[in-house]
Amino acid sequence: MTELLTAAQMRAIEQAAIASGEVTGLELMERAGRGVVEAIFEEWPELAPSWGPAPKPPEFSGQDEEGHRAVVLCGPGNNGGDGFVVARLLKEAGWAVEVFLYGDAEKLPPDAKVNYERWGEMGEVLPLTPQASLELAHRHIVIDAMFGTGLARPLSGLGPFLRDICDCVDAGGSLQLQERWPFSPPVVAIDIPSGICADSGRPIFDEAAAERIRRGSSPVCAAANLTVSFHARKLGHALALGGFWCGKVVCADIGISSQASRTLPRSELVKMANESGSRFKRNGHKYSHGHAVILSGSVGKGGAARLAARAALRVGAGAVTLGCPPAAVIENAAQLNAIMLRAVKGVDGFNAALEDDRINALCLGPGMGVSDESRGLIEAGLKSGRAMVLDADALTLIGRDALLFGMLHEKCVLTPHGGEFARLFPDLAETLAAPATTGPAYSKVDATREAAKRAGCTVLFKGPDTVIADPSGRCSINASVYERSAPWLATAGSGDVLAGFITGLLARGFAPMRAAETGAWLHTECALSFGPGLIAEDLPEELPKVFRALGI
Numbered sequence: 001m002t003e004l005l006t007a008a009q010m011r012a013i014e015q016a017a018i019a020s021g022e023v024t025g026l027e028l029m030e031r032a033g034r035g036v037v038e039a040i041f042e043e044w045p046e047l048a049p050s051w052g053p054a055p056k057p058p059e060f061s062g063q064d065e066e067g068h069r070a071v072v073l074c075g076p077g078n079n080g081g082d083g084f085v086v087a088r089l090l091k092e093a094g095w096a097v098e099v100f101l102y103g104d105a106e107k108l109p110p111d112a113k114v115n116y117e118r119w120g121e122m123g124e125v126l127p128l129t130p131q132a133s134l135e136l137a138h139r140h141i142v143i144d145a146m147f148g149t150g151l152a153r154p155l156s157g158l159g160p161f162l163r164d165i166c167d168c169v170d171a172g173g174s175l176q177l178q179e180r181w182p183f184s185p186p187v188v189a190i191d192i193p194s195g196i197c198a199d200s201g202r203p204i205f206d207e208a209a210a211e212r213i214r215r216g217s218s219p220v221c222a223a224a225n226l227t228v229s230f231h232a233r234k235l236g237h238a239l240a241l242g243g244f245w246c247g248k249v250v251c252a253d254i255g256i257s258s259q260a261s262r263t264l265p266r267s268e269l270v271k272m273a274n275e276s277g278s279r280f281k282r283n284g285h286k287y288s289h290g291h292a293v294i295l296s297g298s299v300g301k302g303g304a305a306r307l308a309a310r311a312a313l314r315v316g317a318g319a320v321t322l323g324c325p326p327a328a329v330i331e332n333a334a335q336l337n338a339i340m341l342r343a344v345k346g347v348d349g350f351n352a353a354l355e356d357d358r359i360n361a362l363c364l365g366p367g368m369g370v371s372d373e374s375r376g377l378i379e380a381g382l383k384s385g386r387a388m389v390l391d392a393d394a395l396t397l398i399g400r401d402a403l404l405f406g407m408l409h410e411k412c413v414l415t416p417h418g419g420e421f422a423r424l425f426p427d428l429a430e431t432l433a434a435p436a437t438t439g440p441a442y443s444k445v446d447a448t449r450e451a452a453k454r455a456g457c458t459v460l461f462k463g464p465d466t467v468i469a470d471p472s473g474r475c476s477i478n479a480s481v482y483e484r485s486a487p488w489l490a491t492a493g494s495g496d497v498l499a500g501f502i503t504g505l506l507a508r509g510f511a512p513m514r515a516a517e518t519g520a521w522l523h524t525e526c527a528l529s530f531g532p533g534l535i536a537e538d539l540p541e542e543l544p545k546v547f548r549a550l551g552i
C-alpha cells in the first residue's frame with residue numbers, strides 16, 4: 001500500500017505549493033520534464049549522454065542522424081507542456097527530437113505555451129492529425145505527453161497513433177533496449193498513458209470506440225513500458241488495469257511537500273504487522289491474544305474453513321476453534337491439531353458456544369453453504385455483536401436478505417470478490433462495469449466507499465487492486481501490481497486464507513479497518529515471499545518468514 005492520490009488532490013497540492021510561493025507552475029513543469037528525462041536515463045543508462053554513441057543497426061547506417069532519436073507526442077494541456085520540456089532537454093543532450101502537437105498551440109495553458117515557445121526556438125512542431133506521418137521505428141524513445149490527469153473525455157482522431165504506440169509496447173516485451181531496437185522503441189508515458197483516467201485506472205471511451213474495440217481495430221488509449229509520474233502515484237496507476245497499461249511506474253520528485261495521503265505508507269503497515277506478530281505475546285496467556293471461532297461447512301466441505309482457521313492462528317490469534325456440524329467432526333479431527341474443534345449443532349449449538357465470552361472474533365462463510373441453517377448461523381453471529389469476517393457463502397446469503405444486511409454492524413468486515421460484490425451491491429457493480437465515458441471516471445474506490453457506507457461496516461473488495469473502505473470514508477488500496485505483483489494469488493482458497501488473517505487480527509484486537517488493511521497486506525507479502533507455485537495452504541505457512549523479515 002503506497003501513497004496514492006487523485007488528480008484533484010494532486011492539483012490541490014500543486015496549487016498550494018504555488019500559492020505559498022514555494023515554487024512557480026513553470027518551475028514545476030521544468031522539474032517534471034527533468035524528472036522524466038532522468039528516469040529515462042536511469043532505466044536505460046545506455047541512452048544517457050555519458051554512455052557513448054547511440055545503437056545503430058546496419059540498415060540504419062547512412063541515415064542522417066548519428067545520435068539518439070526521440071519522438072515526443074504533446075497534447076493540449078500541461079501534460080503536453082511537460083512533453084515540450086522533455087523535447088528541449090533531450091535536444092540539449094544531443095538528441096534528434098521530433099515533436100508533434102495534438103490540438104491548437106494558441107490554446108495551450110500558459111506554462112505549456114511558454115515551453116512550446118522555448119521548444120519552438122530549437123525545432124519545429126508538427127500537427128498530430130490523422131494526416132501526420134508518424135515514424136516510430138529507429139527511434140530510441142517515444143514520449144507520450146498527450147494527456148495526463150486532465151483527461152476529460154474519450155480520445156478521438158488518435159486511433160492509428162494509439163495502435164502504433166501499443167504495438168511498440170507489446171512488441172518490446174522486455175525493457176531491454178537492445179532487444180527492442182530498432183523496431184519497437186520503448187514508450188514512456190508522462191504521468192499516465194493517454195486515455196487512461198488517473199483516478200480510476202480505466203480507459204475513457206464512448207460507444208463508438210467500444211464498437212471499434214469489439215471489431216478489434218484501434219485501441220482507445222495508449223500503453224507504456226515506463227510511466228513517469230510526479231510527487232506520488234495516482235489511483236489510476238494501481239486500480240483496474242492501470243498496472244497493465246503503465247508498464248513500470250516511477251515517481252519523480254518535483255520538490256513539493258504535502259500531507260495528502262489516503263492510503264497507508266509501508267512503515268505504518270510494518271508497524272501494524274509488528275503488532276500482529278509474536279512480540280506482543282510476551283505477556284499474558286493464549287486467551288489474552290483473542291479467541292477466534294470459524295464455522296465450517298458440512299461433511300466434505302470443511303477445507304475452506306480449515307484454511308481460514310490455520311491463517312487466523314498463524315497471524316496471531318491466541319486460540320482458534322473450528323465449529324462444525326457434528327457429522328463433520330471426524331473429518332476435521334483427522335486434519336486439525338493446534339486448532340480446537342467443537343461440534344456446533346445448528347443455531348442453538350452456536351448460541352451455546354457463543355456464551356463463552358472469551359470468543360471475540362468470528363469468521364462465517366467459507367464453505368458454509370447457503371442453506372436456511374447457514375442463514376440462521378449468520379443471524380446468530382451478527383446478533384452476538386462480535387467482531388466478524390463475513391466471506392463467501394455468507395455474502396451470498398446477506399445479498400439475498402435485506403434483514404441480514406440491515407443487521408451488519410461496525411465490527412463486521414465483508415470480503416467480497418467481484419461476483420460477491422455484485423450480489424451485495426448490484427447497482428454499484430453495474431455503475432463500475434459501465435463504460436467510462438468521462439473523466440474522472442467512477443472507480444473501485446468510489447464503489448467500495450459507497451458500499452461501506454451503505455453496509456455500515458468495513459468492506460474489502462478483493463482483486464489485484466484490493467480496495468478497503470470503512471463507513472467513515474477512510475479508504476486504502478492494497479494493489480498487487482508492479483513490484484508487489486503476485487498473480488499466483490489467484491489460486492483456490494487464497495480468499496479463505498485472507499478471511500482467516502483478518503479474523504485472527506480481529507481476535508488480536510485490531511479495529512476492523514486496520515485488521516482488513518493489515519490482513520490484505522500480509523496476504524500479498526506471503527505470496528511475494530513464497531513466489532510462483534503457491535497454493536493456498538502455503539500462505540499461512542509463509543507468515544513466520546514474513547514476520548522474521550519484518551524484524552518481528
Ligand SMILES: NC(=O)C1=CN([C@@H]2O[C@H](COP(=O)(O)OP(=O)(O)OC[C@H]3O[C@@H](n4cnc5c(N)ncnc54)[C@H](OP(=O)(O)O)[C@@H]3O)[C@@H](O)[C@H]2O)[C@@H](O)CC1
Nearest residue numbers: 014029032077078079147148149150151152153154155191
Ligand atoms: N498537477 C501537478 O502538480 C503537475 C502537473 N503536471 C502535468 O500536468 C498534467 C495535467 O495537466 P492538465 O490539467 O492541463 O491536463 P492534461 O492531461 O494535460 O489535459 C487537459 C487538456 O486536455 C483537454 N482534454 C481533455 N480530454 C480531452 C480529450 N479526450 N480530447 C481532447 N482534449 C481533451 C482539456 O480540455 P478541455 O476539457 O478543457 O476542453 C485540457 O485542455 C499532469 O498530468 C502532468 O503531466 C506537471 O507539469 C507538474 C506538476
Ligand SMILES: Nc1ncnc2c1ncn2[C@@H]1O[C@H](COP(=O)(O)OP(=O)(O)O)[C@@H](O)[C@H]1O
Nearest residue numbers: 417462463464480487489490492493494495496
Ligand atoms: N491477479 C491477482 N493478483 C493478486 N492477487 C489476486 C489476483 N487475483 C486474485 N487475487 C487475490 O486472491 C484472493 C482470491 O480470493 P477469492 O476470489 O475469494 O478466491 P477463493 O474463493 O478461491 O479463495 C483475493 O485476496 C484476491 O485479492
Ligand SMILES: [K+]
Nearest residue numbers: 144147192194
Ligand atoms: K501521458
